[in-house]
Amino acid sequence: VPLSTPNRTVGELGEHALIALIRARVPAAPGWVALGLGDDAAALEPARNALEVITTDASVEGVHFDRAFTPASAIGHRALAMNLSDVAAMGADPRAVLLSLVLPASLPADELVSLLDGLLGLAARTHATLVGGNITRSPGPLVVDVTATGAVARRRMLTRAGARPGDEVWVSGSLGGAAAGLSALQSSAAVPPEMAACVDAYLRPEPRLRLGALLGRNRAASACIDLSDGLGDGLHQIAAASDVGIEVDPGALPIDAATRAWFAGRGREPIEAAVTGGDDYELLFTVSPRMRSRFRTVRQQTRGLALTRIGTVRRAPGVTWNRDGGRQPVPSGYAHFQ
Amino acid sequence: VPLSTPNRTVGELGEHALIALIRARVPAAPGWVALGLGDDAAALEPARNALEVITTDASVEGVHFDRAFTPASAIGHRALAMNLSDVAAMGADPRAVLLSLVLPASLPADELVSLLDGLLGLAARTHATLVGGNITRSPGPLVVDVTATGAVARRRMLTRAGARPGDEVWVSGSLGGAAAGLSALQSSAAVPPEMAACVDAYLRPEPRLRLGALLGRNRAASACIDLSDGLGDGLHQIAAASDVGIEVDPGALPIDAATRAWFAGRGREPIEAAVTGGDDYELLFTVSPRMRSRFRTVRQQTRGLALTRIGTVRRAPGVTWNRDGGRQPVPSGYAHFQ
Numbered sequence: 001v002p003l004s005t006p007n008r009t010v011g012e013l014g015e016h017a018l019i020a021l022i023r024a025r026v027p028a029a030p031g032w033v034a035l036g037l038g039d040d041a042a043a044l045e046p047a048r049n050a051l052e053v054i055t056t057d058a059s060v061e062g063v064h065f066d067r068a069f070t071p072a073s074a075i076g077h078r079a080l081a082m083n084l085s086d087v088a089a090m091g092a093d094p095r096a097v098l099l100s101l102v103l104p105a106s107l108p109a110d111e112l113v114s115l116l117d118g119l120l121g122l123a124a125r126t127h128a129t130l131v132g133g134n135i136t137r138s139p140g141p142l143v144v145d146v147t148a149t150g151a152v153a154r155r156r157m158l159t160r161a162g163a164r165p166g167d168e169v170w171v172s173g174s175l176g177g178a179a180a181g182l183s184a185l186q187s188s189a190a191v192p193p194e195m196a197a198c199v200d201a202y203l204r205p206e207p208r209l210r211l212g213a214l215l216g217r218n219r220a221a222s223a224c225i226d227l228s229d230g231l232g233d234g235l236h237q238i239a240a241a242s243d244v245g246i247e248v249d250p251g252a253l254p255i256d257a258a259t260r261a262w263f264a265g266r267g268r269e270p271i272e273a274a275v276t277g278g279d280d281y282e283l284l285f286t287v288s289p290r291m292r293s294r295f296r297t298v299r300q301q302t303r304g305l306a307l308t309r310i311g312t313v314r315r316a317p318g319v320t321w322n323r324d325g326g327r328q329p330v331p332s333g334y335a336h337f338q
Numbered sequence: 339v340p341l342s343t344p345n346r347t348v349g350e351l352g353e354h355a356l357i358a359l360i361r362a363r364v365p366a367a368p369g370w371v372a373l374g375l376g377d378d379a380a381a382l383e384p385a386r387n388a389l390e391v392i393t394t395d396a397s398v399e400g401v402h403f404d405r406a407f408t409p410a411s412a413i414g415h416r417a418l419a420m421n422l423s424d425v426a427a428m429g430a431d432p433r434a435v436l437l438s439l440v441l442p443a444s445l446p447a448d449e450l451v452s453l454l455d456g457l458l459g460l461a462a463r464t465h466a467t468l469v470g471g472n473i474t475r476s477p478g479p480l481v482v483d484v485t486a487t488g489a490v491a492r493r494r495m496l497t498r499a500g501a502r503p504g505d506e507v508w509v510s511g512s513l514g515g516a517a518a519g520l521s522a523l524q525s526s527a528a529v530p531p532e533m534a535a536c537v538d539a540y541l542r543p544e545p546r547l548r549l550g551a552l553l554g555r556n557r558a559a560s561a562c563i564d565l566s567d568g569l570g571d572g573l574h575q576i577a578a579a580s581d582v583g584i585e586v587d588p589g590a591l592p593i594d595a596a597t598r599a600w601f602a603g604r605g606r607e608p609i610e611a612a613v614t615g616g617d618d619y620e621l622l623f624t625v626s627p628r629m630r631s632r633f634r635t636v637r638q639q640t641r642g643l644a645l646t647r648i649g650t651v652r653r654a655p656g657v658t659w660n661r662d663g664g665r666q667p668v669p670s671g672y673a674h675f676q
Contacts, residue, residue, distance in 0.1 A: 034389050038579070039497050040427040040564055041393035041488070046384030051372050055379035055470060056436045056485055062477035089378040098394045100438075100483050132393060139400035140478020145438050147394055147485040150379070159377050226378055241376070 010112055011105025011137070018103075018112070018135050025116055026130050032095070033131055042131035044096055047151035052095075054149045055086040057228075061141035069185040072111040074203035075144060076118030082228055083148035084126055084207035085281040089226040091158040091216020092150030094126050094209065099133035102143035115144070126209055156216040158224035158285070160241035167222050167286040169246055169311035172208050174254045175231055176270070177201035179277025180262040194258050205281040211302050212283060220295040224285040232275045232333030234284040235311075235319045242286075248311040248321040248330055271323075276333045286313055348450055349443025349475070356441075356450070356473050363454050364468050370433070371469055380469035382434055385489035390433075392487045393424040395566075399479035407523040410449040412541035413482060414456030420566055421486035422464055422545035423619040427564040429496040429554020430488030432464050432547065437471035440481035453482070464547055494554040496562035496623070501580035505560050505624040507649035510546050512592045513569055514608065515539040517615025518600040532596050543619040549640050550621055558632040562623040570613045570671030572622040573649075573657045580624075586649040586659040586668055609661075614671045624651055 010018055022037070029036045035043035046052060059079040061067055067075075080097065087094050099119065103112065123130055128148065163169075181198035184191045191199055208226075215221040223242055225234045231253075239246050255274045263273040287295045299307055311321075319330045348356055360375070367374045373381035384390060397417040399405055405413075418435065425432050437457065441450065461468060466486065501507075519536035522529045529537055546564075553559040561580055563572045569591075577584050593612045601611040625633045637645055649659075657668045 034492065035391075035495070035497060039499075040424040040562075041391040041430070043389040043391050043428065043490070043492075043495060046388075046390055050384075051381040052384055052390070053373075053379040053381045054434065054436060054485075054487075056438045056483070057472050058438050058440055058474050058481075058483065060440055060474055060476060063475050086378040090381065092379070096392065098392060098485060100394045100396050100485075102396055102398055102481060102483075134395050136396050136398055137401050138398060138479070141476070143396075143440060143476075143481055143483075145394070145396065145440075145481075145483045147392075147436060147438075149392070152381070154372065154381075157373070157381060159373060161377075224378075 006110060008109045009105060010103050010107045010109050013109050015135055022116060025120060027124065029129055029131065033129060036131050042096065044131065047095065049153060050151040051154050051157060052149055053087060053090045053092045053152060054147065055083055056145065056147040057082045057086065058143055058145040060143050070203065072114035073118030076115035077122050077204050079144040079146050080119045080122050081205045081207050081281055083146045084128060084209060085226040085228060087148055087150035088207050088209045088212030089158065089224050089283055090150065090152055091156055091212050091224065092152035093213055094128035094148060094150050096131045096149045097123060097128045098147040099130060100145040101133065101135045102138040103135065104138045104142055107142060152216060156219065158212065158216050158221055160223055160225050160238050163223040163238050163242035163244050163286040163313045164288060165244055165313050165315040167288045167313040168309050169286050169313060170307055170309050171231065171254065171282055171284050172211055172305055172307055173282040174256045174306065175280055176255050176259045176274025176277045178205060178279035179273060180259040182279065184262065195262060198258055198262065202279055205279065207281055208283045211305060214298045214301055215285060218294045218298050220287065220291050220298045221285040222288045222291065224283055227280040227282045227284055228278060230276055230278045230280060230333030231284065232331045235330055236332045238284065238286065239319050245314040245316045245318045246311055247314050248319065250321045250323055252308060252310045254306055254308040276331050278333065344448060346447045347443060348441045348445045348447050351447050353473055359451065360454060363458055365462065367467055367469065371467060374469050380434065382469065385433065387491060388489040389492050389495060390487055391425060391428045391430045391490060392485065393421055394483065394485040395420045395424065396481055396483040398481050408541065410452035411456030414453035415460050415542050417482040417484050418457045418460050419543045419545050419619055421484045422466060422547060423564040423566060425486055425488035426545050426547045426550030427496065427562050427621055428488065428490055429494055429550050429562065430490035431551055432466035432486060432488050434469045434487045435461060435466045436485040437468060438483040439471065439473045440476040441473065442476045442480055445480060464545065490554060494557065496550065496554050496559055498561055498563050498576050498579035501561040501576050501582050501624040501651045502626060503582055503651050503653040505626045505651040506647050507584055507624050507651060508645055508647050509569065509592065509620055509622050510549055510643055510645055511620040512594045512644065513618055514593050514597045514612025514615045516543060516617035517611060518597040520617065522600065533600060536596055536600065540617055543617065545619055546621045549643060552636045552639055553623060556632045556636050558625065558629050558636045559623040560626045560629065562621055565618040565620045565622055566616065568614055568616045568618065568671030569622065570669045573668055574670040576622065576624065577657050583652040583655045584649055584657045585652050586657065588659045588661055590646060590648045592644055592646040614669050616671065
């Protein structure tokens with residue numbers, strides 16, 4: 001089986017060599033993997049006294065990434081990160097990962113190796129284990145479809161549905177950076193140095209696993225969602241699932257200076273752009289008054305990650321903010337088919 | 339949310355309406371689903387005293403199916419069937435299903451509904467539960483990526499690795515029918531009535547869940563694999579994983595008359611065509627001498643499904659048969675990138 005990849009396409013290597021190439025890169029599996037790569041299915045020992053969370057998300061060339069400016073390692077990293085972000089939003093610890101690859105035959109094998117390295121690098125850091133997958137040919141775009149599982153004790157699980165009137169609304173990290181970074185990559189000019197952090201936020205988002213697990217373990221959040229589709233979407237999803245409204249303070253939104261300057265310089269209102277931009281793999285969560293001291297503990301344990309209060313849960317439906325001198329609906333953000 | 343689909347494309351409906359459309363079709367979940375569709379991830383109560391098997395397989399337009407002659411309901415049925423066939427090959431009972439859809443915006447919404455109905459119909463019959471998924475846009479082909487899980491007691495699990503010299507080699511159903519059916523669909527002429535069963539084998543393969551579960555439960559097979567990539571591939575996979583050889587009796591292969599006539603009429607040697615053709619979602623398994631009476635029990639419980647002995651496991655490596663007056667290697671079948 002040829003494992004040397006320079007100047008060869010995945011079509012030239014063929015399915016069996018590709019599988020061998022992947023297996024050679026996957027580290028030894030932990031004990032709960034009863035059967036890993038290479039059979040009809042993987043077999044896993046369930047975590048004790050825990051629910052299994054399971055989620056899937058596809059990354060599609062031309063929709064979620066452009067190979068012209070997205071390095072293959074970032075394609076792999078992002079494909080896993082967007083799934084681990086969902087695991088984080090449940091308060092769960094990552095366990096198994098399945099990787100379904102739909103590959104154009106012309107894809108250079110070196111790029112596949114970089115993609116794998118990006119994915120497996122993040123997997124190793126987050127204790128997620130690649131246990132299975134599938135490879136097939138694509139007559140069109142590269143598609144990287146990841147399924148991720150995680151474990152969480154039932155009473156510690158976070159959902160979108162627990163927000164109650166009076167709860168505080170919090171968000172991690174900063175908003176709109178990934179959208180600004182993507183916009184910078186898309187502009188034909190070289191990316192200016194002050195946009196490096198935004199570009200990194202787009203290319204290598206860090207799933208907030210530690211925050212999610214701490215919020216769950218400490219029972220410090222009443223609802224939680226990840227911001228894959230933007231803050232606007234996240235607010236609307238929590239409001240709908242919890243049957244509440246949310247009042248947002250637009251002045252409180254954590255938008256960094258480079259992001260503001262980037263959008264302002266392109267005639268886009270920075271707050272609007274940050275709220276509707278996708279790809280912020282931050283956590284949006286609500287904290288009830290009785291959770292405040294437990295939440296303080298979580299904040300002490302997550303120093304280095306900004307956590308910002310951005311609003312309040314209300315009984316009256318609707319996600320609103322005070323802008324342009326009046327109460328307005330907050331736009332609901334990124335939509336995949338528009 | 340508009341749920342009326344006539345004459346509308348999925349792009350016109352948009353993501354939220356599509357999700358609503360799917361949710362409206364999914365039946366109530368069983369009790370082990372702690373959290374189903376609609377959150378960042380699904381949450382499942384693990385089966386008691388069982389391993390979880392998990393597998394993923396993508397169906398790609400232009401590679402695995404052609405929308406010109408594959409009804410949307412068959413696309414959905416097949417996408418699930420190929421995953422449940424892997425669950426069957428482990429001896430497991432189906433549990434959760436995740437559905438990742440990559441949809442061209444121009445896809446008629448009615449076709450998506452038919453696709454879902456095909457998938458959910460098979461899911462209902464096999465007690466598989468749709469618990470989550472993802473929808474995104476495709477700039478190219480329709481991709482239906484399914485992840486399926488199942489439960490099996492550790493000591494009852496079937497793998498590819500247990501075949502030992504002297505074991506009998508068996509296969510379920512008949513071989514090459516799906517390949518002949520696909521060939522009949524691809525030929526421009528109308529499909530002749532005698533090919534209806536072959537066409538059905540291609541469009542609506544029946545995963546051998548009952549057989550797999552009975553082989554596992556009765557500990558009546560030493561190794562097992564499903565024939566998604568054809569008999570040749572299956573034989574080679576079992577031989578490699580079990581570190582044995584297999585001697586095949588070409589005269590014993592169960593190839594029905596319509597399949598033989600179809601291939602012979604097109605200048606293809608029927609046995610060769612049946613061995614290398616993919617899409618036979620049958621089970622290939624080995625039975626050790628001490629399992630014979632338990633296997634007899636399984637045969638009594640699976641009447642109506644043909645089970646045929648096609649060879650013997652040997653110590654000497656290689657998958658061979660006696661043809662053209664000598665011992666020859668059996669071709670290893672379908673390869674996704676050639």
